[in-house]
Amino acid sequence: MKRLEGRTVLLFGGAGGIGSAVSLRAGAEGANVVVGSRQHDHATAVAAEVEANGGTALGLGVDIRSETSIDAAVDAAIAAFGGIDAVHVNAADMSPETIQADTDAAAIDLDVFDRSVRTNLRGYLACTQRVIPVLLARGGGAIVYTSSAAAFVGEPERPAYAITKAGLNSLVWHVASRWGKEGIRANAVAPGPTVSAAVDSVLPDSYKQEMLATLRSPRLGKPEDIAAMVVLLLSSEGEWVNGQVISVDGGRTLR
Ligand SMILES: NC(=O)c1ccc[n+]([C@@H]2O[C@H](COP(=O)([O-])OP(=O)(O)OC[C@H]3O[C@@H](n4cnc5c(N)ncnc54)[C@H](O)[C@@H]3O)[C@@H](O)[C@H]2O)c1
Numbered sequence: 001m002k003r004l005e006g007r008t009v010l011l012f013g014g015a016g017g018i019g020s021a022v023s024l025r026a027g028a029e030g031a032n033v034v035v036g037s038r039q040h041d042h043a044t045a046v047a048a049e050v051e052a053n054g055g056t057a058l059g060l061g062v063d064i065r066s067e068t069s070i071d072a073a074v075d076a077a078i079a080a081f082g083g084i085d086a087v088h089v090n091a092a093d094m095s096p097e098t099i100q101a102d103t104d105a106a107a108i109d110l111d112v113f114d115r116s117v118r119t120n121l122r123g124y125l126a127c128t129q130r131v132i133p134v135l136l137a138r139g140g141g142a143i144v145y146t147s148s149a150a151a152f153v154g155e156p157e158r159p160a161y162a163i164t165k166a167g168l169n170s171l172v173w174h175v176a177s178r179w180g181k182e183g184i185r186a187n188a189v190a191p192g193p194t195v196s197a198a199v200d201s202v203l204p205d206s207y208k209q210e211m212l213a214t215l216r217s218p219r220l221g222k223p224e225d226i227a228a229m230v231v232l233l234l235s236s237e238g239e240w241v242n243g244q245v246i247s248v249d250g251g252r253t254l255r
Helices: 017-028 040-052 067-081 110-137 159-182 205-212 223-234
Strands: 008-012 032-037 056-061 086-089 141-146 184-191 245-248
Touching: 008 017, 008 067, 008 110, 017 032, 017 040, 017 056, 017 223, 032 040, 032 067, 040 056, 056 067, 067 110, 086 110, 086 223, 110 141, 110 159, 110 184, 141 159, 141 223, 159 184, 184 223, 223 245
Parallel strands: 008 032, 008 086, 032 056, 086 141, 141 184, 184 245
Antiparallel strands: none
């Protein structure tokens, strides 16, 4: 029996490095996969790949900065598959104009902070607000968010990014506490440095070595490493895991 057979999984940010791996893995595990991504064409391409592998998928454009857009994605998932059983909220503002300008607390332009919060925190709360009633209508369900090792390690740069991920961890704890008894499980996966094959081919070796030096494992992460944990948490095998932020980071953190 496949782990997500007959379940409908909605992904917000399902077509990037980690999101694509989760979409593909969920499809291979028998889920109806609704691949939501800001770029509609990316979402459609990943959905086509899920289907080429024998799975069932729908690709759609969604921007988690907009409640209207989130509503439309939720409605489309329900129209296509009759309901939603599990949700992965994974999108983050990783654009160069945000991440590269996320310098330090003294220098950061507050617009950079606002943009980070808008997607990585407000967007996550907005997705949560929309999906909770839908999951409750099914008698419960699983939400997995994507946090980051950055929330724990105290990096000297990227304060806005780290603050949003630390805030997200509190959202996990809140949702599990508020709706756990009603059958909703909320967890997060906190990746360490994770590189897709496409990114790996363009990253300078020196940068990869620098990241590797922060780990206890002998290699950097791959999106499939993260997808394996996300799918476990989305499935009934993760039924007794609730309110956890689980590091999948090659030993970047020791918690
Ligand atoms: N790659 C890593 O090393 C790493 C480490 C720790 C945490 N993470 C987290 O993993 C998640 C995925 O990151 P990734 O490395 O796969 O990056 P990525 O850039 O490949 O994926 C991010 C995805 O989010 C989508 N997105 C951005 N803004 C959006 C919005 N407003 N609405 C909808 N979709 C939006 C993008 O289109 C993209 O597909 C992020 O939450 C990131 O913070 C990544």
